[in-house]
Amino acid sequence: MRACNIVASFILFLSMILLSAPSFAQNGREAVSKQASSVDDLIRILENEEARHALLSRLKGEAAAQASTTSDPGEPTIARQIAEQTKAAAEHIVAGGEAVWEGVSSIATIISEPDSMNYRAFQAFVLNVLLVGAALFASYLVLRMTTHFLQHRFASRADGRHWSLRVLFTAVSTLIDIMAIALSWGAGYIIALQVVGGGTGRMDINQTLLLNAFLMVELLKVAMRTMLQPRFPALRLPPVCDTTAAYWYFWLARIISLVGYTFLFVAPVIASLASDTAAQVVRVVVMLTVLLIAVIIILQNRDRVKQTLSARAASGRVDFISRSGAFLAGIWHLLAIAYVVSALIVWLVNPAIALPFMVAATVKSILAFIFGSLVIAFVARFANAGLRLPDDVRLRLPMLQARLQAFVPLMMQIVRSLVSAGVLIAVAQSWGLIDFLGWLASETGQRFTTSTIAALVILLLGFLAYLSMASWIEYRLNPEFGSIPTSREKTLLSLFRNAFNIALVILVTMLALAQIGVNIAPLLAGAGVLGLAIGFGAQKLVQDIITGVFIQLENVMNEGDIVSLGNVTGAVEKLTIRSVSIRSLDGTLHLIPFSSVDTVSNLMKDFGYHVAEIRVGLREDIGAVKSAMQEAFDLLMQTEWKDKVIDDLEMHGITAFGDSFITVRARIKTLAGSHWGTGRAYNEIIKQVFDQRGINIPFPHVSLAVDASGSGYLPSTNIS
Structure with missing residues (x-):
């Protein structure tokens, strides 16, 4: 529907231009004839003594009045210019109204006084024109029936074919339609020259007007049929439904026929038979009719166009x-109605200058909107088609495609903004509101254009540098290609990426500002002063950064390590130059600035130990307990955890006595971060071995001793 409205509006305005042009030429011929009569009157005045003296006196008076009016050499004010323009417009409107009134009066005179009209010439005109018109339209009707049959065949062949074949069939169908008009036009000329003219080879000017009007009007209707194809949808190129195509062709065809035959045939004939003012009245009546039809069309399509214009905002776009x-x-409907009314007023007031400018500006504005819409639609279609990288590139750089796709909406917004600005500038240039092309040709415009392009190139190069560095770091951290990165490499590369991004943003911003004419020397000096002020005012931040630098230099922790900072223990998720983010066991994320860190305990540095402190009963054989712990270690080395253990079991022996237990300790050395899993597996195996050997794992109990014999020997009895 949007495409149909644009095309139909363009055809409507273009048709009114082309069909009104002959009226401009007719007005020009009338002006020439009036000028010739004025020259004859001037000659008669100069030959008469009294009239010559009266003319000289009048000219001297007007010269004196003009001298008094222009005595002020200063430039007129804006208010005076507006007043003069308003005065001229009012005079033109009054003159146009007087001309229309004179035309109505002349038509009334012709009706009330039949003798004032040359009926013999009128009868000859009617006879000659009717004969030529009958032959013209009869031949065109027969040829249209033939072309309709051929076009139907072309449409049936083009249905469902590729768009290139449809374009070919549409072009051939249009060519056949033009040939039918040309043949009918030629037949009309033959009838006018050989039959009506009696074989003399001469024809009346009115017959020529009819034939030329027929050619112009029907060619415009061919252009509309080619675009809308109301009878043959298979040949229709724009995405317009059948009802919409038939609707617009119905109205546009009638407007073109009404305006075309009136301005190209009826009005010139009335001017030759009656008067120029009567012809102007006919033109005004026809243009008022066209205005009424245009208002009806605008109101009929008010809701449809409203829905189309508000569709983007209704979808949530801002x-x-x-x-x-x-x-x-x-x-929009109010603006459209105001525009067509303004066009009619301009045509009445100054059709020779103002109307061509207005129509040319309208055509340029419509073309600018169409071109801008096509550019935005093409870019949007390219963006929506998706950006797919080769499989090997996606495997090496898995985040590159997502990063580029995330950048597409921003680019689309920039393109839409630039195209919208270009369309607005083109419209303003067309209507003479600004002289953008002249400004571009000036020294200031060229300097601005060069600076803007240079700044955009710098921004583009900066983005490419960011994309390249991010892709290289991503490739370096990808464990499936090359060597597996260590925790230290991950930490340093992450820090380098952050530092590089900050430096790149600062550098690109400074260079871009320098290109558009901003003096960056004060900015650099201000940055130094600002940095000094921040150093004094944000001592905590400076302490964070300095402590972070030394922590990184000492390589005390890296991303992925399990560390303890104060009372927080967890895995290091993110490490910057100022702070560290730790994820604890319960999932809580802790952000700890380095200035608050007094001690860093890395539980995964180089290697780890699982310390097995086993409690057994007081009466258990310690040798048996050690043997069981060694057996459990040997069983552990037969599982998948053997690759995590890097040394033999270290037996420390008894380390503590309790009320009801003895603590026996051993230690297992493992890879960094593997001692937790290894310890859990070792504890499970110890439980199984102790159960098999009957080794008692103590629990809280009380021993009761009773000396019944008085011998001093107290056998113990356990009471749980």
Whole structure:
């Protein structure tokens, strides 16, 4: 529907231009004839003595009045210029109204006084024109029936074919339609020259007007049929439904026929038979009719165009185009009606200068909107098609495609903004509001253009540098290609990426500002002063950074390590130059600035120990307990955990006595971070071995001793 409205509006305005042009030429011929009569009157005045003296006196008076009016050499004010323009417009409107009134009066005179009209010439005109018109339209009707049959065959062949074949069939169908018009036009000329002219080879000017009007009007209707194809949808190139195509062709064909035959045939004939003012009245009546039809069309399509303009905003978009469309959705019909009324007034007031400028500006504005819409649609279609990298690149750089796709919406927004700005500038240039092309040709415009392009190139190079560095770091951290990165490499590369991004942003910003004419020397000096002020005012931040630098230099922790900072223990998820992010066992993320860190305990540095402190009963054989712990270690070395153990079992022996237990300790050396899993597996095996050997794992109990015999020997009895 949007495409149909644009095409139909363009055809409507273009048709009115082309069909009104002959009226401009007719007005020019009338002006020439009036000028000739004025020269004859001037000659008669100069030959008469009294009239010559009266003319000289009048000219002297007007010269004196003009001298008094222009005595002030200063430039007129804006208010005076507006007043003069308003005065000229009012005079033109009054003159146009007087001309229309004179035309109505002349038509009334012809009706009330039949003798004032040359009926013999009128009868000859009617006879000659009717004969030529009958032959012209009869031949065209027969040829149209033939072309309709051929076009139907082409449409049936083009249905469902590739768009290139459809374009070919449409072009051939249009060529056949043009040939039918040309043949009918030629047949009309033959009838006018050989039959009506009696074989003399001469024809009346009115017959020529009819034939030329037929050629111009029907060619414009061919252009509309080619675009809309109301009878043959298979040949229709724009995405327009059948009902919409038939609707627009119905109205546009009638407007073109009404305006074309009136301006190219009826009005010139009335001017030759009656008067120029009567012909102007006919033109005004026809243009008022066209205005009424245009208002009806605008009101009929009010809701459809409103929905189309507000569709982007209704979908949740908040960009410039969406907001502009939502704003215009409620008032577009008022603007359209005001425009067509203004066009009619301009045509009445100054058709020779103002109307061609207005129509040319309208055509340029429509073309600018169409071109801008096509550019945005093409870019959006390219963006929506998706960006897919080769499989090997996606395997090496898994985040590159996502990063580029995330950048697409921003680029689309930039393209829409630039295209919208270009369309607005083109419209303003067309209507003479600004002289953008002249400004571009000036020294200032060239300097601005060069600086802007240079700044955009710097921004583009900066983005490419960021993309390259991020892709290289991503490739370096990808464990499936090359060597597996260590925790230290991950930490240093992450820090390097952050530092590089900060330095790149600062460098690109400074260079871009320098290109657009901003003096960056004060900025650099201000940055130094600002850094000094921050150093004094943000001592905590400086302490964070300095402590972080030394922690990184000493390599005390890296990403992925399990560390203890104060009362927080967990895995290091992110490490910057100022702070560390730790994820504890319960999933809580702790952000700890380095200035608050007094002690760093890394539980995964180089290697780890599982310390097995086993409690057994007081009466257990310690040798048996050690043997069982060794057996459990040997069983552990037969499992998948053997690759995590890097040394033999270290037996420390008894380390503590309790009320009801003895603590026996041993230690297992493992790879860094593997001692937790190894310890859990070792504890499970110890439980199984102790159960098999009957080794008692103590639990809280009380021993009761009773000396019944008085011998002093107290056998113990356990009471749980």
